[in-house]
Amino acid sequence: MKAIAIDLGGTSIRAAVVDREGQILSRSKRATPAQYGVQAVINQIKATVEDALKGFDVADIAGVGLASPGPIDTIEGVALGLPNFPGFDNVPIRQLLAEALRRDVKVENDAIAAAIGEWRFGAGRGSDNLVYITVSTGIGGGVIADGRVLRGRRGMACHVGHLGLFPDRDVYCNCGNRGCWEAFASGTAFEKRARERQGLGVNPDAPSVFAAARQGNSDAIQLVAEEAHLLGLGIISLLHLYSPDRVILGGGLSHHFDLLKPGIIAEIKQYAMLAFRSVELLQAEQVDNSGLLGAAALVFGTA
Numbered sequence: 664m665k666a667i668a669i670d671l672g673g674t675s676i677r678a679a680v681v682d683r684e685g686q687i688l689s690r691s692k693r694a695t696p697a698q699y700g701v702q703a704v705i706n707q708i709k710a711t712v713e714d715a716l717k718g719f720d721v722a723d724i725a726g727v728g729l730a731s732p733g734p735i736d737t738i739e740g741v742a743l744g745l746p747n748f749p750g751f752d753n754v755p756i757r758q759l760l761a762e763a764l765r766r767d768v769k770v771e772n773d774a775i776a777a778a779i780g781e782w783r784f785g786a787g788r789g790s791d792n793l794v795y796i797t798v799s800t801g802i803g804g805g806v807i808a809d810g811r812v813l814r815g816r817r818g819m820a821c822h823v824g825h826l827g828l829f830p831d832r833d834v835y836c837n838c839g840n841r842g843c844w845e846a847f848a849s850g851t852a853f854e855k856r857a858r859e860r861q862g863l864g865v866n867p868d869a870p871s872v873f874a875a876a877r878q879g880n881s882d883a884i885q886l887v888a889e890e891a892h893l894l895g896l897g898i899i900s901l902l903h904l905y906s907p908d909r910v911i912l913g914g915g916l917s918h919h920f921d922l923l924k925p926g927i928i929a930e931i932k933q934y935a936m937l938a939f940r941s942v943e944l945l946q947a948e949q950v951d952n953s954g955l956l957g958a959a960a961l962v963f964g965t966a
């Protein structure tokens with residue numbers, strides 16, 4: 664049997680046909696028409712799925728898994744006010760999608776889905792306790808504790824980007840609060856600091872800044888060090904909360920893992936309680952596919 668996996672993102676919708684071993688057999692991608700409202704997005708998901716399904720026997724498809732931005736109530740299948748998706752407030756997305764695709768649909772918050780993908784098919788294999796963090800536009804997270812997925816009330820656990828790290832600083836988060844971790848340490852926040860750095864001498868986008876750091880640009884090196892410090896601060900809280908064997912870093916900034924890792928480890932060695940410092944810090948193996956693979960695992964009942 665095979666699963667249809669869908670990863671709904673703010674800029675693109677990706678769909679894939681995935682087998683039980685986590686092999687992606689086909690994939691498709693379309694732009695997310697978020698500004699055109701709920702029905703346009705549902706229609707586009709359907710079209711993306713149809714692209715991915717071309718050439719497959721539909722009788723061989725076990726079901727559909729959706730990794731969706733949160734907050735989404737995955738028990739009821741209802742989107743609860745998705746940032747960047749106008750109109751997605753109290754929208755029964757699971758039911759709408761099930762009707763459009765004429766199949767059962769399972770839904771997971773996207774970062775939890777990515778954590779499942781890494782747990783089953785990536786850097787988390789064989790671990791019963793792991794914390795997954797994705798650092799891109801925002802910061803998201805997922806936790807596997809005692810060998811099972813931590814979902815919490817309404818399936819909304821681990822919105823770790825909104826850890827309140829600096830509530831007394833005037834830096835506002837997309838959620839409306841001040842001082843959230845992602846307002847300081849996301850890829851967006853990193854690029855904002857790069858834009859504000861006088862005399863940086865390179866484009867302030869993350870790939871350019873990391874490339875400049877590799878070539879010895881001292882301002883870029885300092886920006887990377889600040890980023891590692893800010894990521895480390897949040898990760899230390901997560902170590903103390905969840906006591907994972909492994910912390911897995913995914914998302915756009917994880918492409919520069921080798922440059923970020925030493926600073927994050929140094930932060931952990933200095934500020935985490937002694938008993939927590941031996942945690943492994945790993946780069947996501949499935950990076951762009953972890954959400955899709957987690958969505959597939961929902962269908963196969965391995966999540």
Ligand SMILES: [Zn+2]
Pocket residue numbers: 824825836837838839840843
């Ligand atoms: Zn926030």
